[in-house]
Amino acid sequence: MQKITRRKVAEYVADQLHRGVSTKKLVDQAVAYLKDQGKLADWELLVRDVEDVLARKYHVVSARITTARALDADTRKALKDFIMQTEKAQSVTIVSETVDADLIGGVVVRTPSNVFDSSVQSKLKQLVATTKG
């Protein structure tokens, strides 16, 4: 098979997703490509690239949310609105919601182009770093 860059593959997948092509089909194609190239370990990178293309080209932002407690519907909506506003997105997809008690409180939002961290844990760490100088 002709060597294609990961970026090109990501663009292809993003385009197909936007057109509404079956996700399973696209996943199979992508996995086959990676297997052929011997780069199955890079599948996460490919996913990130696809997200990046979707956000850049189609203003479809995917977000990964981490909170100290499970999200309720209101908070989820508020987060989506926030992401749409800050990323200037036409639509937002929350790809994953992770509960991490170590955050103590607040939220960490990860999009292809940004990371928004308002967790209590990070604030405490910042405080410690500032005090230590």
Next chain:
Amino acid sequence: MMHTIQFFAASEAAKNDSLFGALGIDWRTLILQIIAFSILVWILGKFVYPHLIGAIDKREKAIEESVAAAHEAEAKAEQTQKEVEQLFKKAREESAAIVDTAHKEAANMVKEAEAKAKKRAEQIVADARAQLDQDILKARAQLRDEATELVALATEKIIREKIDTKKDKTLIETALKEAR
């Protein structure tokens, strides 16, 4: 010959009974004796005395020369003695000077060594002080960091207990509002 003359004089003397005879002097014998004495003196003067006197003079000269040589040798010995004493004196002075110089140099070396040791000791003390100050600063910083960590841990524990689901939701909403 002398015996013949004396015999003739004695026989002739017996015949004289004048003043000379009163004195017991026989003028013929006297004259003969005078003649004999003169001859003796002449012979001695001609043949004996010159050699004798020559020998005496020679001996005297030799003695004088010996005396002069002895004097000269004595003078030389005295001179040499003086020179030797002078040399000894000079040697003593030089050795005294060397010893004095050595003493001074030794004293200087001791002084220098003392000054060096003192300086080194002061340097060590200064370095130790500086090291101590640095260690103190380091310890203070470490203590401050550890205290900060402890405070953060304690704060974390307290906040964890204080924050419930409601407060967390409020926290998130506030953060989103502030970030807009």
